[in-house]
Amino acid sequence: MRKIDGMISEARKAAVAIRNFQGIVRIVSHYDADGIAAASIIALALVREGKQFRLSIIKQLSEGRIKELSNEGNRLTIFTDLGSGHLKSIQEHLIFPGAKVLVLDHHQVKGEILAENSENIIHVNPMLFGINENLSGAGVTYFLAKELDPENIELGYLGVVGAVGDSQMGSIEERWGLSGPNKEILKDAKKSQKLSVSNGLRIWGKYSRPLHKALEYSTDPCIPGISGSESASVQFLNELGIPLKSGSEWRTLSDLSEDEKRVLASGIIKERIRGDRKNAHEIFGDVYEIPDHPPEFRSAEEFATVLNACGKLGKPYVGLSMCMRNPQSFDDARNLLSDYRKDIGKAISWMNRNKDAIKKTERCTYMLAGDRVSEHIISNIASIFNKSGLVPEDRPVFAFADAEEGKVKVSARAHDILVENGMNMERLVSIAASRFGGEGGGHRGAAGATIPKEAQDMFISYIEEMLGRTNDGLFQLDKTVPLTIQSNLNINTPEEQTLVDFQKEVRTAERSCEATSTEVLTSIANGDENGTAETERGQSSAGSEREERGSTSSQRGKESEKMEGKGLVRYFGPKDVQ
Numbered sequence: 253m254r255k256i257d258g259m260i261s262e263a264r265k266a267a268v269a270i271r272n273f274q275g276i277v278r279i280v281s282h283y284d285a286d287g288i289a290a291a292s293i294i295a296l297a298l299v300r301e302g303k304q305f306r307l308s309i310i311k312q313l314s315e316g317r318i319k320e321l322s323n324e325g326n327r328l329t330i331f332t333d334l335g336s337g338h339l340k341s342i343q344e345h346l347i348f349p350g351a352k353v354l355v356l357d358h359h360q361v362k363g364e365i366l367a368e369n370s371e372n373i374i375h376v377n378p379m380l381f382g383i384n385e386n387l388s389g390a391g392v393t394y395f396l397a398k399e400l401d402p403e404n405i406e407l408g409y410l411g412v413v414g415a416v417g418d419s420q421m422g423s424i425e426e427r428w429g430l431s432g433p434n435k436e437i438l439k440d441a442k443k444s445q446k447l448s449v450s451n452g453l454r455i456w457g458k459y460s461r462p463l464h465k466a467l468e469y470s471t472d473p474c475i476p477g478i479s480g481s482e483s484a485s486v487q488f489l490n491e492l493g494i495p496l497k498s499g500s501e502w503r504t505l506s507d508l509s510e511d512e513k514r515v516l517a518s519g520i521i522k523e524r525i526r527g528d529r530k531n532a533h534e535i536f537g538d539v540y541e542i543p544d545h546p547p548e549f550r551s552a553e554e555f556a557t558v559l560n561a562c563g564k565l566g567k568p569y570v571g572l573s574m575c576m577r578n579p580q581s582f583d584d585a586r587n588l589l590s591d592y593r594k595d596i597g598k599a600i601s602w603m604n605r606n607k608d609a610i611k612k613t614e615r616c617t618y619m620l621a622g623d624r625v626s627e628h629i630i631s632n633i634a635s636i637f638n639k640s641g642l643v644p645e646d647r648p649v650f651a652f653a654d655a656e657e658g659k660v661k662v663s664a665r666a667h668d669i670l671v672e673n674g675m676n677m678e679r680l681v682s683i684a685a686s687r688f689g690g691e692g693g694g695h696r697g698a699a700g701a702t703i704p705k706e707a708q709d710m711f712i713s714y715i716e717e718m719l720g721r722t723n724d725g726l727f728q729l730d731k732t733v734p735l736t737i738q739s740n741l742n743i744n745t746p747e748e749q750t751l752v753d754f755q756k757e758v759r760t761a762e763r764s765c766e767a768t769s770t771e772v773l774t775s776i777a778n779g780d781e782n783g784t785a786e787t788e789r790g791q792s793s794a795g796s797e798r799e800e801r802g803s804t805s806s807q808r809g810k811e812s813e814k815m816e817g818k819g820l821v822r823y824f825g826p827k828d829v830q
């Protein structure tokens with residue numbers, strides 16, 4: 253039996269529990285792209301089953317939150333993209349005779365289900381079935397939806413969006429794309445014609461950015477001499493004979509003819525060879541597109557970013573509504589995305605200007621943003637800097653931002669090469685957080701926590717202490733670690749030890765685009781914050797489109813509660829998602 257079949261048979265049990273249930277289903281999901289995609293999948297699958305539900309999208313699960321849920325007396329609760337880290341509290345507070353809880357998650361599992369609760373809880377998490385490849389919360393939820401009704405393969409594309417949103421695209425045997433169980437979801441998504449898969453240039457902003465800006469902002473793949481410089485990008489395109497504009501409109505990558513795309517690709521490869529990039533040809537990869545979406549929401553990667561923006565800016569219902577194909581919600585999302593980019597741009601530029609806020613030790617990089625970066629985007633900052641080449645890659649990054657109620661949000665990231673050698677951020681962060689009265693969780697390469705503000709310094713000291721330990725029984729030094737990173741790598745459990753994949757190491761180093769990263773970050777920050785003269789002009793046409801559509805979106809209020817037939821066009825409003 254394939255490992256995935258074990259997980260699918262558990263998902264089948266969850267499907268039976270849903271089918272047999274009469275009443276209002278309670279859904280709780282995470283507020284990032286994966287969580288919103290997962291919530292949309294389960295919501296749409298429940299609609300198809302004729303079930304009613306109540307949905308919450310939350311920043312994080314905590315014991316307090318679970319206690320609040322227990323007051324509702326729900327007889328069927330479904331957690332998506334969270335829950336696996338809270339099995340103890342779930343069992344303590346949500347189980348009563350006749351109550352069922354379904355946990356559809358992919359985060360690290362903490363605790364176990366007691367025998368006496370085995371009838372009440374169904375836990376679907378790939379890790380329980382020995383699946384170590386990537387699968388997202390939306391992916392797990394998709395496998396359940398498919399068990400409920402084969403027609404739900406039309407939701408497969410949302411499983412792909414969740415995976416892409418969770419950064420599961422990667423380089424696999426010379427191919428750039430999704431792998432493992434995600435490939436099965438891809439197959440379904442393609443079959444249902446809700447997703448198109450092609451091979452193309454891996455340049456961000458195919459539909460949404462003027463081509464010269466897309467090249468300027470491209471860090472992965474990096475184009476030496478061009479990434480980070482608008483004028484170099486314009487000159488490069490001129491030299492290739494690719495016009496920047498069509499009439500008064502800036503052209504995007506999607507506007508290029510096949511011939512122009514070929515010229516551009518070989519131009520980029522030449523620049524990468526000239527800039528001594530290894531794997532200079534690695535600029536192509538799978539391109540996943542949602543054909544039914546408006547152009548700038550068509551790329552699965554960009555759509556995932558938009559969902560993230562909705563969640564992080566406190567409007568997850570806009571993201572859900574887009575997944576429900578509500579046309580007006582795309583207008584709302586356009587505005588949100590622009591706010592989100594500005595916030596991230598400001599945060600990058602603050603971090604760049606305030607080098608004192610970045611503390612580097614031998615073992616880690618700590619980014620101390622205080623109240624200057626929102627707790628909702630500190631995770632983006634941690635991810636961006638971790639991949640920027642601006643901070644050492646041979647040690648993890650921890651970013652801290654003040655949160656509500658005297659707390660601090662911590663986001664921790666480690667490069668693939670560290671994870672492959674046993675680094676486990678989830679363990680590190682959870683152990684340190686719980687020691688100081690906080691809560692944490694996540695994955696080996698990306699974890700987060702919320703801790704009391706007064707514990708921030710002690711948290712850092714404890715992380716240093718844990719990473720400094722070698723053989724105290726809790727963590728062991730991985731003997732396979734290459735010398736260059738050995739001094740910083742002290743955390744792993746024996747079963748997590750893997751062989752070093754030097755090829756991957758080379759690719760990781762190559763991807764980081766060290767030389768130009770400062771300029772690219774600065775340029776992204778400035779471009780998004782202030783807009784250069786060129787981009788402002790570039791965006792003005794989008795602006796008028798927004799105004800035109802504004803009149804339609806003002807009618808939304810009346811229609812918000814309406815279900816429009818088979819298309820399931822429903823607009824979620826703030827009251828729907830609490």
Ligand code: C5P
Nearest residue numbers: 631663691692693694698699700701702
């Ligand atoms: O918030 P951030 O993006 O840094 O989180 C990284 C990962 O850790 C995410 O998958 C998130 O769901 C998880 N996390 C968690 N518990 C927390 C904070 C984050 O499981 N308290």
Ligand code: ZN
Nearest residue numbers: 286333389418
């Ligand atoms: Zn997730």
